[in-house]
Amino acid sequence: MIFPIDLDEVTKVILQRIIAHKKEWDDMKKRMKWSFILFLLSLTLFGLYIYQHVVIPNHTSIERMIGTMIDDGRIFWFVAFVGSFGWLVSFYKKKSEKAEQDFHALRCEFIQKSSELLQEETWKKRHLLFTWMKETYDIQLYHEHK
Template identity: 40%
Template sequence: MKTLWSQMDQFTDAPTKQMLQALVKRKQKFENYATQCRRWRWTSLICLGLLCIMIMIKSPAPQLVLQEMLSHTFYLFWMMATAFAYCTSYYFKKKEEKAEGDFHKLRCEIIQKSTDLWPQPDKWKARESVFQMMKHQYDINLYFESK
């Protein structure tokens, strides 16, 4: 990663390099929240599935399911675990959406200001190299504003 940023010195100036580094950090933050959200969603789904399986196995009659669930702390624990996992996934989803918005906003800003960041015609060719490196190394598309 250090060599990539040292290569960027020949194609960009210091402020542009900092903008690109901030963009990479925001992308990593967004991906981290997305991963956490997926993990907690799967956890909540597994907890709910286990709760349903345990109720189906242990319940003597379908009419007594609610009574069975409320009378044993074991079932209450699984209901609380499921609710906690779901709420945590919801929390990370909100964080993910905010991080995605911040990432997309900075990405669009770089795209819109590319004529100011690489003003000379010879620097404009360097822009293409930077955009390709960002696309291949970090999967960040700086060619178009659409997601």
């Protein structure tokens, strides 16, 4: 990886780890988003199935609707299918939160120790590095806040 200013190996490794953690966090956010979309789609399809095969034919009696739902074996598989997407959303949400915490912890540690990590001549040019990181990887290194 080529940085816009000359850096020592330790700083390069730390910045590469920050970039890797950011990519992992972005990947988890994307997976969570797509699993949520699939969950909503499957929930909608399940609702349509219930409406067409249970509600419309048995609209006069709630007891018949419940009986039809119990007797229809496909409803169990639909519930399992929709539930699995719900679980997947939950799984990726936890993974995304963990990746976000790891990324922000590493980023904040770099910000706190940047005066020690960057040598005097590099410290004067740090704004070039920080601007490049923000533009290239959307990683803000000026302040610790998110």
